[in-house]
Amino acid sequence: MRLGAGPQVRPADASAQDDVRRANLSSVLRLLHFHGPATRSDLVASTGFNRSTVGSLTSELTKLGLVRERPGVVGGKGRPSNLVEPVSTGAHVLAFDVTPSSVGAARVGLGGYMLQVRRRLHSTSSHDVPAVVQLIATLATEMQARAATGSVCLGIVVSVMGSVRQPDGLVRRSPPLGWHEVPLADLLREATGHKYPVAVGNDGDLGAVAEYLRGAARGTQDVLYVRGEVGVGGGVVVDGELLKGAGGYAGEVGHIVVKPGGRTCSCGARGCWEAEVGDGAIIRAVGRDPRESEIEDVLSDVAIGNRRAISGVRKTGEWVGLGLASLVNIFNPRIVVLGGTLGALYPTMEPTLASSFSRTLGPMREQAMIVRGELGSDAQLVGASEVAFADVLEDPAGTLEARTAQADEHEDHPLRVLHQAG
Numbered sequence: 001m002r003l004g005a006g007p008q009v010r011p012a013d014a015s016a017q018d019d020v021r022r023a024n025l026s027s028v029l030r031l032l033h034f035h036g037p038a039t040r041s042d043l044v045a046s047t048g049f050n051r052s053t054v055g056s057l058t059s060e061l062t063k064l065g066l067v068r069e070r071p072g073v074v075g076g077k078g079r080p081s082n083l084v085e086p087v088s089t090g091a092h093v094l095a096f097d098v099t100p101s102s103v104g105a106a107r108v109g110l111g112g113y114m115l116q117v118r119r120r121l122h123s124t125s126s127h128d129v130p131a132v133v134q135l136i137a138t139l140a141t142e143m144q145a146r147a148a149t150g151s152v153c154l155g156i157v158v159s160v161m162g163s164v165r166q167p168d169g170l171v172r173r174s175p176p177l178g179w180h181e182v183p184l185a186d187l188l189r190e191a192t193g194h195k196y197p198v199a200v201g202n203d204g205d206l207g208a209v210a211e212y213l214r215g216a217a218r219g220t221q222d223v224l225y226v227r228g229e230v231g232v233g234g235g236v237v238v239d240g241e242l243l244k245g246a247g248g249y250a251g252e253v254g255h256i257v258v259k260p261g262g263r264t265c266s267c268g269a270r271g272c273w274e275a276e277v278g279d280g281a282i283i284r285a286v287g288r289d290p291r292e293s294e295i296e297d298v299l300s301d302v303a304i305g306n307r308r309a310i311s312g313v314r315k316t317g318e319w320v321g322l323g324l325a326s327l328v329n330i331f332n333p334r335i336v337v338l339g340g341t342l343g344a345l346y347p348t349m350e351p352t353l354a355s356s357f358s359r360t361l362g363p364m365r366e367q368a369m370i371v372r373g374e375l376g377s378d379a380q381l382v383g384a385s386e387v388a389f390a391d392v393l394e395d396p397a398g399t400l401e402a403r404t405a406q407a408d409e410h411e412d413h414p415l416r417v418l419h420q421a422g
């Protein structure tokens with residue numbers, strides 16, 4: 001997946017000088033977006049640009065409404081350096097996370113500030129695609145209505161558990177949602193009146209992006225992220241780039257076969273990793289009936305120290321370790337981040353997971369550290385929001401111009417209506 005929701009912005013008449021200017025604006029905005037407010041002196045130190053260049057870049061970003069400056073604190077000798085901060089109400093994105101039970105939604109401001117978070121249960125079932133599309137569109141309208149006046153909506157990005165074709169956002173198949181060949185991005189563009197760029201991503205990929213940029217894998221260039229829930233998905237960051245694959249399906253780790261002839265998986269094959277470590281398998285492993293119990297029951301049993309639950313979770317840990325070892329052999333990550341149920345249960349399954357991981361992996365094991373995700377169930381929303389911010393971070397002025405033009409084309413402009421009325 002390209003880390004951006006809109007069409008690539010590349011003016012035809014761009015000169016080399018424009019390219020440099022764009023890259024410099026991008027560097028400053030990126031620093032502020034990911035690291036928060038900084039003084040002009042900090043920006044000089046981090047970018048290597050001189051004071052006057054930093055001054056002119058922050059002025060331009062201020063004019064665009066993306067940053068603001070306020071007087072810094074006096075410390076030591078000389079004049080205080082102005083503090084530059086991203087304006088969370090200057091530009092925002094809408095992020096969604098579709099799961100079999102609910103749709104999570106967030107309005108996220110520049111700087112990564114979660115301005116509004118919602119989660120709504122499906123009114124019918126996740127299999128009812130028109131109802132899910134309508135729910136997302138309704139949430140988008142509600143959140144958009146709460147956005148600050150003048151804040152530019154940069155786009156909508158939706159996370160789904162399933163194989164998503166890039167760049168068109170066609171969901172090829174999602175066994176947990178019961179979807180097959182669903183053109184989700186097109187349906188959402190239609191449902192939201194073509195007002196916003198729309199992109200759809202795989203939940204594993206977006207979780208990997210989130211933990212890499214803002215979570216447990218910050219500062220690491222090679223990351224394997226695994227989200228275990230009803231389905232098991234994954235995402236891989238190699239040398240700072242999300243691994244996409246030919247069709248955008250790389251990282252579908254839930255369907256590697258770990259137990260030939262094993263239990264039938266939701267995909268129809270037998271012995272997939274998902275069939276051994278997904279929520280259903282964990283519920284069975286603790287001796288509960290998946291038709292009557294939910295994964296939350298297992299989490300609370302574990303929390304109160306129920307021995308049967310702990311032992312079942314540890315048994316599952318062996319399968320988790322075995323699958324992770326195969327993946328680490330292929331991708332050689334520095335860090336493995338566990339999200340979803342696997343993240344929540346990691347402290348309990350750690351002993352058995354670690355020993356089966358080490359046994360299977362052999363001498364390679366020292367190179368990969370296994371950790372629990374820091375972002376928990378927000379990871380997909382955070383990842384989706386970062387994908388939606390990618391364009392403005394790459395080309396602040398060009399992206400804002402393109403977005404304003406698209407919004408003007410599809411929204412009733414108050415002035416235009418006035419003219420018609422007169």
Ligand SMILES: [Zn+2]
Pocket residue numbers: 254255265266267268269272274
């Ligand atoms: Zn499978």
